[in-house]
Amino acid sequence: xxLTSGSxxxxxxxxxILYYTLPKxxxxxLLSASCxxxxxxxxxxxxxxxxxxxxxxxxxxxxAILQEKTFGWKRNMVSAITIMGLVATLFxxxxxxxxGELLASLLSMDVQLSWLxxxxxxxxxxFTLSAIGYVLDVRWQMYPAERNIATVALFIFxxxxxxxxxxxxxxxxxxxxxxxTVLEYDNIEYGLRRMLWGYFKKLVISERFAMxxxxxxxxxxxxxxxxxxxxxxxxxxxxxxxxxGCMDIVLGTSALFGVRLPENFRAPFFSKTVxxxxxxxxxxxxxxxxxxxxxxxxxxxxxxxxxxxxKQHYGKKVGKKIPFYISMLVLWxxxxxxxxxxxxxxxxxxxxxxxxxxxxxxxxxxxxKMGNELPFSECSLFWDNVNRLxxxxxxxxxxxxxxxxxxSVGLTCLYDVFANVDxxxxxxxxxxxxxxxxxxLVMVLGIGVLVFADYLEDKGSSLYELLNKKSWFMRTAVLYxxxxxxxxxxMIGKSEFIYFQF
Amino acid sequence: xxxxxxxxxxxxxxxxxxxxxxxxxxxxxTADDIEDWDSFEHINLVVAVQDEFSFKxxxxxxxxxxxxxxxxxxxxxxxx
Numbered sequence: 104x105x106l107t108s109g110s111x112x113x114x115x116x117x118x119x120i121l122y123y124t125l126p127k128x129x130x131x132x133l134l135s136a137s138c139x140x141x142x143x144x145x146x147x148x149x150x151x152x153x154x155x156x157x158x159x160x161x162x163x164x165x166x167a168i169l170q171e172k173t174f175g176w177k178r179n180m181v182s183a184i185t186i187m188g189l190v191a192t193l194f195x196x197x198x199x200x201x202x203g204e205l206l207a208s209l210l211s212m213d214v215q216l217s218w219l220x221x222x223x224x225x226x227x228x229x230f231t232l233s234a235i236g237y238v239l240d241v242r243w244q245m246y247p248a249e250r251n252i253a254t255v256a257l258f259i260f261x262x263x264x265x266x267x268x269x270x271x272x273x274x275x276x277x278x279x280x281x282x283x284t285v286l287e288y289d290n291i292e293y294g295l296r297r298m299l300w301g302y303f304k305k306l307v308i309s310e311r312f313a314m315x316x317x318x319x320x321x322x323x324x325x326x327x328x329x330x331x332x333x334x335x336x337x338x339x340x341x342x343x344x345x346x347x348g349c350m351d352i353v354l355g356t357s358a359l360f361g362v363r364l365p366e367n368f369r370a371p372f373f374s375k376t377v378x379x380x381x382x383x384x385x386x387x388x389x390x391x392x393x394x395x396x397x398x399x400x401x402x403x404x405x406x407x408x409x410x411x412x413x414k415q416h417y418g419k420k421v422g423k424k425i426p427f428y429i430s431m432l433v434l435w436x437x438x439x440x441x442x443x444x445x446x447x448x449x450x451x452x453x454x455x456x457x458x459x460x461x462x463x464x465x466x467x468x469x470x471x472k473m474g475n476e477l478p479f480s481e482c483s484l485f486w487d488n489v490n491r492l493x494x495x496x497x498x499x500x501x502x503x504x505x506x507x508x509x510x511s512v513g514l515t516c517l518y519d520v521f522a523n524v525d526x527x528x529x530x531x532x533x534x535x536x537x538x539x540x541x542x543x544l545v546m547v548l549g550i551g552v553l554v555f556a557d558y559l560e561d562k563g564s565s566l567y568e569l570l571n572k573k574s575w576f577m578r579t580a581v582l583y584x585x586x587x588x589x590x591x592x593x594m595i596g597k598s599e600f601i602y603f604q605f
Numbered sequence: 606x607x608x609x610x611x612x613x614x615x616x617x618x619x620x621x622x623x624x625x626x627x628x629x630x631x632x633x634x635t636a637d638d639i640e641d642w643d644s645f646e647h648i649n650l651v652v653a654v655q656d657e658f659s660f661k662x663x664x665x666x667x668x669x670x671x672x673x674x675x676x677x678x679x680x681x682x683x684x685x
Contacts, residue, residue, distance in 0.1 A: 243665030
């Protein structure tokens with residue numbers, strides 16, 4: 104069941120009606136709806152999916168309680184088994200096919216490995232992280248283990264977030280799941296508007312930019328550096344509007360039930376440094392890895408001892424930086440693995456960002472700070488925009504590898520961008536997309552609205568807040584314009600959301 | 606150990622970690638009030654606090670402390 108399909112709207116409508124007409128069993132309605140949604144969206148058989156869901160639930164629920172009932176080495180053992188069980192499930196179901204193929208090709212085996220051909224299981228990477236976070240929180244005694252299995256099940260399989268995140272925390276979700284929600288106009292209005300904004304981003308903006316990306320990156324050898332550069336910028340828009348659009352739909356859907364999920368984006372392309380970019384892009388994933396991977400690694404006895412050794416021998420600064428860089432390497436390695444088992448994804452989501460961050464940190468962000476030294480430093484807005492552009496261009500290096508079908512193609516494209524710059528073949532590319540003048544106009548309009556919306560977000564406001572200050576007539580007119588644009592110009596049913604694959 | 610004693614020692618830890626002799630702590634101070642207090646320095650701070658007070662701060666407390674006041678509460682609790 105796709106988020107852009109008619110069946111999803113019917114399913115959502117029925118669930119919302121039941122949710123508010125039967126307030127005493129709201130939790131069970133959401134749980135049943137989540138099971139239906141997940142089983143229906145399952146790429147494998149319902150029976151297998153039920154086994155998988157039961158296994159993950161029992162492991163998380165039972166592991167968390169057992170941690171409380173045991174002490175000393177037994178508790179450590181329970182924590183290790185539970186977390187390793189969840190990680191192993193993710194690893195096997197996500198990578199078994201790739202590894203099987205890899206082994207078969209390496210050993211030149213003529214064997215049929217179709218039984219290993221797992222279709223990616225939707226949301227597995229997201230809810231496994233949420234489940235691991237819950238088990239670790241209980242292990243760290245941040246709150247007691249939940250005794251009600253239905254609450255834990257709903258936390259793991261809550262249907263809006265099961266698609267592509269955000270990665271949630273049990274403590275924040277529990278209060279909302281257990282609260283009796285009354286039908287409030289604000290929740291419904293906010294939810295529907297947020298969903299509309301998400302559909303607009305995905306169907307009107309993202310799909311159009313995707314056409315340019317596809318034309319160029321399908322045969323990058325036929326295009327020059329300028330064309331590849333343009334296509335990469337288009338991919339930045341495509342990916343951002345696709346993923347953040349999906350998050351708008353997810354957060355809007357959840358708001359219909361009075362459950363507010365954490366934001367995953369905060370105007371990332373307004374970031375002035377690459378560090379800031381990664382704090383504003385896929386926020387919940389970054390926070391998860393920071394709290395559950397980076398901090399524990401940095402605070403481990405080995406790292407503390409290493410830090411002290413470096414401080415004694417090489418000075419205070421090195422003593423701080425060495426453990427930090429090692430934990431960064433661990434963090435980005437895991438983020439890379441999380442994104443997939445293919446080399447170009449690993450380069451794009453681990454090697455390039457980690458290298459950029461380290462270089463930027465080693466240089467003390469000299470470029471950003473240079474604005475303070477320049478004679479026209481009072482013109483900070485100009486320098487801020489230069490820095491924003493610099494961050495966008497650096498991040499585009501990641502996207503080159505995402506768009507390319509292999510690392511070598513990615514490297515060639517990158518080389519072309521710098522060394523093989525000739526005239527841009529804009530009209531030929533647009534002609535190849537068969538988009539037409541109306542489509543182009545929509546693209547320009549879409550990007551204008553998007554930049555304005557992100558500008559507001561960067562300033563701490565939002566389109567939603569701005570519209571709320573306008574008259575009822577104005578709000579309604581914008582709403583209808585959005586609906587007309589989505590229905591008239593939206594490329595419905597063209598492709599799935601990019602982050603579904605993770 | 607009194608709250609005042611904890612503050613005196615903690616002030617020195619903060620000044621050393623952030624290389625800023627002008628820092629004077631109170632309960633309300635958060636990461637937003639000290640320029641270099643980001644997620645990276647937070648862990649350096651925790652390690653320095655552990656060193657100063659000779660105990661290990663549990664991970665749950667490391668990720669959940671929201672201001673200096675909470676940090677002092679944790680130190681007093683662990684130092685009992």
